[in-house]
Amino acid sequence: MVFSSLLFVYLFLPCCLLCYFLVKNIKARNLILLVFSLIFYAWTNPKYIVILIVMVFINWICAIGIDSNGRRRVRKRWLVIDLIGCLLILGIFKYLGFASSILKSITGFPSEIINIVLPIGISFYTFQLISYTIDVYRGEIPAERNFFTVLLYAGLFHQCIAGPIVRYQDVAEEIEYRTIDTDELSRGVTRFAIGLAKKTLLANTCAKVFDLLVPLDSIEQCSALSLWLGMLFFMFQIYLDFSAYSDMAIGMGLMTGFHFRENFNYPYTGTSITDFWRRWHISLSTFFRDYVYIPMGGNRCSRVKQIFNLFVVWFLTGMWHGASWNYIMWGLFFFVFLVIEKLFLLDILESIPKAVGHVYMFIIVYFGWIIFKFEDLGVMGKVFKGMFCGNGNPLTSYETGTVLLNYIFFLVICIIAVTPFMKELGRLLNEIGTRYKGVLLFKSTVDIIVPILMLVLSTMALVGNSYNPFLYFQF
Numbered sequence: 001m002v003f004s005s006l007l008f009v010y011l012f013l014p015c016c017l018l019c020y021f022l023v024k025n026i027k028a029r030n031l032i033l034l035v036f037s038l039i040f041y042a043w044t045n046p047k048y049i050v051i052l053i054v055m056v057f058i059n060w061i062c063a064i065g066i067d068s069n070g071r072r073r074v075r076k077r078w079l080v081i082d083l084i085g086c087l088l089i090l091g092i093f094k095y096l097g098f099a100s101s102i103l104k105s106i107t108g109f110p111s112e113i114i115n116i117v118l119p120i121g122i123s124f125y126t127f128q129l130i131s132y133t134i135d136v137y138r139g140e141i142p143a144e145r146n147f148f149t150v151l152l153y154a155g156l157f158h159q160c161i162a163g164p165i166v167r168y169q170d171v172a173e174e175i176e177y178r179t180i181d182t183d184e185l186s187r188g189v190t191r192f193a194i195g196l197a198k199k200t201l202l203a204n205t206c207a208k209v210f211d212l213l214v215p216l217d218s219i220e221q222c223s224a225l226s227l228w229l230g231m232l233f234f235m236f237q238i239y240l241d242f243s244a245y246s247d248m249a250i251g252m253g254l255m256t257g258f259h260f261r262e263n264f265n266y267p268y269t270g271t272s273i274t275d276f277w278r279r280w281h282i283s284l285s286t287f288f289r290d291y292v293y294i295p296m297g298g299n300r301c302s303r304v305k306q307i308f309n310l311f312v313v314w315f316l317t318g319m320w321h322g323a324s325w326n327y328i329m330w331g332l333f334f335f336v337f338l339v340i341e342k343l344f345l346l347d348i349l350e351s352i353p354k355a356v357g358h359v360y361m362f363i364i365v366y367f368g369w370i371i372f373k374f375e376d377l378g379v380m381g382k383v384f385k386g387m388f389c390g391n392g393n394p395l396t397s398y399e400t401g402t403v404l405l406n407y408i409f410f411l412v413i414c415i416i417a418v419t420p421f422m423k424e425l426g427r428l429l430n431e432i433g434t435r436y437k438g439v440l441l442f443k444s445t446v447d448i449i450v451p452i453l454m455l456v457l458s459t460m461a462l463v464g465n466s467y468n469p470f471l472y473f474q475f
Contacts, residue, residue: 001043003248004199006462009455012040013252020256030152030175033256040157041121048119051089052155058085059129060150063136067143075137082133090126093118098323121161123320125154127287132168134291141169149175158252162245164263164283171258178257188254193451193458195247198240200458202417205410206237212403219382225396227387229404235369236414239268242281268418271357272349273337273364284320288313307339314338321372326380330371337364 001008016036020029042049062082066075093116100114132153136143144150153175159166213230214222222230246263253260267279277285289298296309311332318331341349349357374380386393416422426443433440 001040003245004196004204004458004462006459009196009459009462012036017255026176026178029256030149033156034148034152037152037155037157037160041155041160044120045117051093051119051122052125052160053151055086055089055126055129056151056154057147058082059133059154060144060147063133063143063150064145066133066137079133079137083130086126086130090122092116093122095319095323124163124165125160127165127284127320128167129154131165131287131291135167135169141172144168144172156258158256158258159249159260162242162249163281164246164249164260165287166260166283170261174258180255180257184254184257188251188256190251190447190451191254192248192251193454195244195251196458197454198247198417199244200461202414203237203241203244204461205407206233206240206414209233209403209407209410210237213400214383216379219379220386220391221393222386223394223397223400224387224389226400226403227383229400231366231370231373231383231387233411233414234373235268235366236418238369238372239264239418240414266418266420268362268365269358269420270361271354272341272346272361273334274341274346275357276361276365277334277338284317288317292316306342310338310342311335322375324375325377326371326373326375330368333368333371 001012003009016032019032019036023029023032038049041052059082062078062085065078065081069075069078097113097115100110104110104113129150132141132150135141144153153166153168153171154160210230210233213226213233243264250260250262261283263281263283265279265282267276270276270279293309293313296312297305298309299306301309314331314335315328316331317334318328321327321330349360370380370383374383382391385391389395429439429443433443
C-alpha cells in the first residue's frame, strides 16, 4: 500500500482517522495508530513486521541497558551491541546480494548470487532507531520503558516507509501528550492534498515523459536532445516524488497531533552543492552530520582529517541509497564537489552573483542524477555518450520535438513547483490581506478550494492508472 493509492486515500486513512477521533484517551489513540501502522506495514508482506519488531526490540533492550547503568564501559558495550545488531540486520537484507556479487566476480564463489527481498522502509526506521539509542547513550533523552511506545515511534505509518527520519526526542512528548486543534487539522489536510497532487499529477507524469524520451531498450538510438530532456524530467520527478511523500507524512502528522520537521527546502534553488545538501533530504543529512561526521571530529581537526570525515559520510550516503556501484559513485561524486567548495570554491561563489551559483549547482546536481538513475554502468555510459552524440545518434528527432511540444507547458509547471513561487505568493496575499479585506476573503476561499481541487484531480489521475511508481521504496 502506498499513500498515493485510492485504497489508502479513501479507505485506510479515513478509517484510521475515524477510529482515532472516536476515542479521546491518548493511550487508546496510540493503540489505534499502532494497529493501523502494523496493518499498513504488513500489507505488502506480513513477514516484514517480524523484522521491524526484532529491530525495535533490540533498540528497546539496549537503550534500557544503557540508561540503567552509570558505568561508561557498560553503557558503551550496550551501544555497540545495538549498533552491531541493527547494522547486521540492515546489511544482510540490503547488502548481502551486492557483497556476494563482488565476491563471485573475484573468486567465482558463490555459484549463485544471493538475492533477498528488501523490507520496505528498512533504511529509514533503522536510522531512526539508531538515533534513539545513541541519544539515550549521550544522556539527551531517557530510555522508554514501554516497548509499544518505541514500536509506535519506529513503525508509525506516516513516516515509517519513506521518512522523514524522525528523532525520538522530537516526538517523545507528543506520543504521550498531544492535542489537535481545527487549524492544525486543516493545515494537515491541505498539506496532504498538495503532496498527493505533487505525486499523482506531477511526479508520475514526469516518470511517463522520461520513459517516452529515454526508452531503455533502445537507448543508443535516442537523440541527444531526448536524453537531455529525459534526465531533466527525471530530475524533477525524483524531487517531486520524494518531497510529495514527505508532505503527505507531515500532513498526516498534523492531522493526529504530531509535528515532523521539514525534509525539503526547495533544494533546486540552492547556490552551491553545500547549499543543495542543506535543503535536500534534510533529515538524512542531519543524521550523518550528528551521528557520523561530528563524532569523527567534524571540522574540529586537521584539513586532511576533515576531508577523510567527509569521504566516510558520502561513501555511507551513497551506500544508504542502494547496494550498487552507481550509488557509491553518486555519493563520492558529491564528496568531490563538497571538498572543492570547502577548500576554496564556496568563498568564490559567495562573492559572485547568485545566478552563477544557481547555474553551477543545477548542472552538478543534474549530472549527479544521471549517476543515481542507472544501476547498469554500461547503460549509464551510453547515456553520457549519447548526450554528446557519441553513440552515432542524432542531435534531435521528430519524436523528441513532438514530446517537447506536448509537454512544454507541463515543464513550466514543474519548474514553478520546485521553487517557492506559490509559497511566496501565498505569503504576499496574506500581507496584502491585512490591509484589504477583499484580498483576505479571496485568500481564505482559495485555501478552502485548493485541497478539494487537488484531491479531485488526484483521484481522476489515479482512477484506472496502474502507473504509480515511488522511487524511494527501494531504500
